[in-house]
Every structure is written in structure tokens, then in C-alpha cells.
Amino acid sequence: DTVLTQSPALAVSPGERVTISCRASESVSTRMHWYQQKPGQQPKLLIYGASNLESGVPARFSGSGSGTDFTLTIDPVEANDTATYFCQQSWNELTFGSGTKLEIK
Amino acid sequence: EVQLQESGPGLVKPSQSLSLTCSVTGYSITSNYWGWIRKFPGNKMEWMGYISYSGSTSYNPSLKSRISITRDTSKNQFFLQLNSVTTEDTATYYCARYMYTTGYWYFDFWGPGTMVTVSS
Numbered sequence: 001d002t003v004l005t006q007s008p009a010l011a012v013s014p015g016e017r018v019t020i021s022c023r024a025s026e027s028v029s030t031r032m033h034w035y036q037q038k039p040g041q042q043p044k045l046l047i048y049g050a051s052n053l054e055s056g057v058p059a060r061f062s063g064s065g066s067g068t069d070f071t072l073t074i075d076p077v078e079a080n081d082t083a084t085y086f087c088q089q090s091w092n093e094l095t096f097g098s099g100t101k102l103e104i105k
Numbered sequence: 106e107v108q109l110q111e112s113g114p115g116l117v118k119p120s121q122s123l124s125l126t127c128s129v130t131g132y133s134i135t136s137n138y139w140g141w142i143r144k145f146p147g148n149k150m151e152w153m154g155y156i157s158y159s160g161s162t163s164y165n166p167s168l169k170s171r172i173s174i175t176r177d178t179s180k181n182q183f184f185l186q187l188n189s190v191t192t193e194d195t196a197t198y199y200c201a202r203y204m205y206t207t208g209y210w211y212f213d214f215w216g217p218g219t220m221v222t223v224s225s
Contacts, residue, residue, distance in 0.1 A: 033211040042199060042215035049209040086150060090210040093165070094152035096142075 004087050004097035011103040017075035020100045022087035024068045031091035034072045038083045079104050107132040109200050109216035117223050123187040127200030134181055138203035141185045143196040155203050156183055190223045
């Protein structure tokens with residue numbers, strides 16, 4: 001299985017720029033996708049194919065990376081961005097990262 | 106808009122089968138692919154499998170001996186059956202549309218999820 005590693009938690013203030021990382025145990029090309037999950041809700045697709053913004057998602061969200069290292073950037077962060085952010089790869093079967101919990105101070 | 110809704114028992118006994126239904130509105134399941142994903146307590150998420158527009162299936166190898174995904178196109182529903190469950194199958198179960206665009210596969214619409222507890 002391709003293991004995706006994410007840092008467990010981050011805390012930032014509104015208006016700041018935050019980067020959330022996801023590292024794959026082997027190359028996944030650009031087959032990396034990002035989801036936002038707020039408490040009690042289903043995951044919401046933010047970014048597909050490493051850098052493509054899903055329709056309707058604010059341009060504050062962006063993604064980058066290829067191979068094994070990927071980043072989701074939120075700039076500027078808003079209070080309602082409090083959520084857990086998951087990465088997911090579709091290059092080798094389908095696996096998810098463990099999620100990064102983002103707290104807005 | 107595409108909407109998905111999971112339904113099924115919230116409590117299943119160990120060694121029994123877990124059966125869930127995903128009802129889809131706003132889009133035909135005879136197009137695209139449709140999957141099941143689960144989220145365990147502690148946040149780990151696992152892809153379980155999917156069924157295609159033609160009815161073919163693909164399963165996570167770790168579940169292959171226990172899982173079955175089927176569908177009823179007349180009701181626009183697809184189903185999950187997981188056999189011989191243990192307490193480790195306690196999770197929130199989601200159904201989702203598995204979308205293909207320009208070389209990328211991803212889940213673009215999700216149901217709200219249904220929590221299933223395996224306990225005697």
C-alpha cells in the first residue's frame with residue numbers, strides 16, 4: 001500500500017497563510033487529491049490532481065506537488081476553515097492520509 | 106445536484122453481516138463509478154471498493170474475501186455487504202461518487218455518512 005503521511009495538527013490565526021503537507025511512501029505522480037472535513041459533516045473535495053481547484057471552492061485554497069511531496073495551501077485562512085484536511089492518492093489502489101486537524105486561533 | 110444518502114442498521118453483532126444502502130438522487134448510477142469509504146474512530150479513512158456504471162466491481166485487497174458491492178439500477182441505489190464483521194469494523198461508512206476527469210480519479214460527492222457499531 002502507498003502510505004500517506006500528514007502532520008497531526010496545526011494552529012494558525014485568521015488572515016495567515018497555512019500549508020498542510022502530505023508525503024507519499026512512493027511516487028503517485030500527480031494523482032493526489034485533498035478533502036476538507038468539518039466536524040459532523042462529510043468530506044468535501046477541494047483539490048484534485050494535485051493542483052486543480054474543484055468547482056465552487058474558494059481560490060484561497062491551492063495545491064501543489066508531484067511525486068511524493070504535496071502541499072495544500074490556504075491563504076488567507078478564515079475562521080470557518082477549522083476542519084480536518086485529508087489527502088488521498090489514486091495512483092496505486094486508493095489510500096488516504098491520516099488527516100491534519102487545523103485549528104484557527 | 107448529485108445527492109447520496111446512506112442507510113442501514115447502526116448496530117451489528119460480531120460475526121454477522123453489515124448491509125448498507127446508498128440512495129442516489131440527481132444522477133444515474135448507470136454513469137460513473139460509485140464507492141464506499143469508511144472512517145474509523147481516530148480518523149483513519151479506508152477505501153472499501155466501488156461499482157462501475159456497468160456493474161463491474163473493484164475491492165480493497167484487504168477486504169476482498171468479505172466484501173460485496175451490488176446495485177439496483179431501477180431504484181438508483183447501490184449496496185455494501187461486509188461479512189463476518191468484528192469490532193474493528195466499527196466506523197462511519199460513506200458512499201460517494203468516484204469521478205474520472207482528465208486522468209484523475211477522485212470522490213466528488215459524498216453522503217453524510219452512517220455510523221455502524223459492531224458489538225454484542
